[in-house]
Amino acid sequence: MSPYEAILLTIITASTPLLLAAIGELVVERSGVLNLGIEGMMVMGAVCGFAAAHVTGSAWLGVIAATFAGIATSLLFGLLTQTLMTNQVATGLAITLLGLGLSGLIGSGFVGLPGVKLANVSIPWLSDLPYVGRLIFGQDPLVYVSIALTAAVAYTLNHTRMGLIIRAVGQNHASAHALGYRVVAVRYACIAFGGATSGLAGAYLSLVYTPQWIENMTAGRGWIALALVVFSTWLPGRLAAGAYLFGGVWILGLYAQGMGVGIPSQLLSSLPYVATILALVIISTNRRLSLINTPASLGQGFVPDR
């Protein structure tokens, strides 16, 4: 395998959890809900996925467990913000803190245990093609899932009735309600979808990226995913581009450290966070670009009047 192939492969591995978490949050925000709890849902997915895979020995059961852990955590968020009308920002923070604590508790018995790695796809002949074989036909299955999900979300939001309803609910919940759409139900569904993809993103970390359980192993990726959604101006295509860009920055830092460049490792480790801030500044400076797709009801609760 040539070095450029190896670098591209690691970039894809670093980008996929960001893309998975962010594509779910994009749908959530398009329906007008701001869920800051991605980090918490992700880390719950990571620990539950690892635990299930370790106990059963099957990585796929781990992936399924992680998805459900993400959904369960997100429904807690839904219960509070949609039914009990709590502040979405504060509730998202609560989900993150709760997730980090609970995952640490669940995972305390799993620290240092060997994990189960999700096997890469291998298609006879195709995966062995020179240059592009490993890259296109030999990734782990979740990479294809993340790309398929992105395409599905893009298509659904722009070309289907369901997408229209989600966008309507996010743009103006009062009008959507007046038209007879069940605003709260739509939002619950979107929140659960966001939870599922965040859980998958967590599973990716503990079953593919580093197949073991490390406390707080999400390392701020949930927050970077949130920033990516803003950066993408709520468009799935740009989101995917952004995710790979950020994965690239992440890997750039790691490679530079490995080659022993005379730059402090801490500076290189801080690159993804600095890049996030810069990206947010660049995108926010362009008001027209950032406002054109911003869901108008983002972060506002909706109490249907009876």
Place this chain on the structure above:
Amino acid sequence: MNKLRKQLELNVQLILEKRPQSSGLMNLFSPLLAIVLTVVVGGLIFAAMGKPPLTALYLYFIDPLTSWWSVEEVLVKAGPLVLIGVGLAVCFKANVWNIGAEGQLTVGALMGAIIPILWGEWQSPFALVAMLCLGALGGALFALIPAWLKTHFGVNEILTSLMLVYIAQLLLDWFVRGPWKDPNGYNFPKSVSFEGWHLLPMWGDGRMHFGLVVSLVAALVLFWIMRHTLKGFEINVVGSAPRAGAFAGFSQTKMVWFCFALSGGLAGLAGLIEVAGPIGQLQPQISPNYGFTAIIVAFLGRLNPLGVIFAGILLAISYIGGEGIQIELGISSKITQMFQGMLLFFILMCDTLILYRLKWISTKPNQSTTGHAS
């Protein structure tokens, strides 16, 4: 068959009804209710883990208060929580979301440590005063980065302030492993130990320190500001009714700067107090997530500086209780973070009852509004 099923169906439904005015009673009781819920659910979790729930709860919440030694420890932990929590309470009241207090704490500690590390020979009470000022200044300046990005570029302050936490921690890591590493420290990632006037006055068994006074004074001063000054009124108006605030001539931009400078300064001060008090030197880890726990403190304290004092003490108990339970029952100390998250969760849930009341409504089509309030 169908008819029978119809009769069995519940004819009432529980809904939320907006109260005409927020309930003063629930305002007081919702934190208590949240604590009760946390204790009950916590007991259930202990039971599910196969530990005796009552013993575990006793060890967690009561035992830390049964000996003077652990009460001192509780107060030492409550100090930074209250100091950061009051600043955040003002922020959140004004609807400004600074969640990067952990980073501001770190930079405050770094700035304040300039004096003992670079001017170690300057020993006078003024050195300590200068350290306190530098700590607050460092935290405030670091907090002004998200404020500036917010007011000049419209960047969401939640994301930027959080990203800066990671950057600040890496900065501290670099300093203690690089330029500020103690040359005689056997290569441990630690700075020189602070000495003499570079440490806060201590008393008691040598753990209680001057920082606790600072926390108490800060809480009382902010209580007075919020209650009796125009600035306090402005914070309340801008936070609860931004449009009304704009008509009154209160500037949203200035409010963002003010809130970040205040809460960042207090967090920086808390960081300096930690390194010049209980820790006594710089090291890679200077805070057990005080900056994030203080968010819970602010909410549990009802965003009221006096409430924050009590909330800070309660959360400090949760730290000490978590350590105790780890020793006595062998439960991971991660339970602390879970309890804290759960507490914030239940507070938010119970706060719903301040603005809404639960009401049973009839879902029978022929009876309209004969439900009774509960």
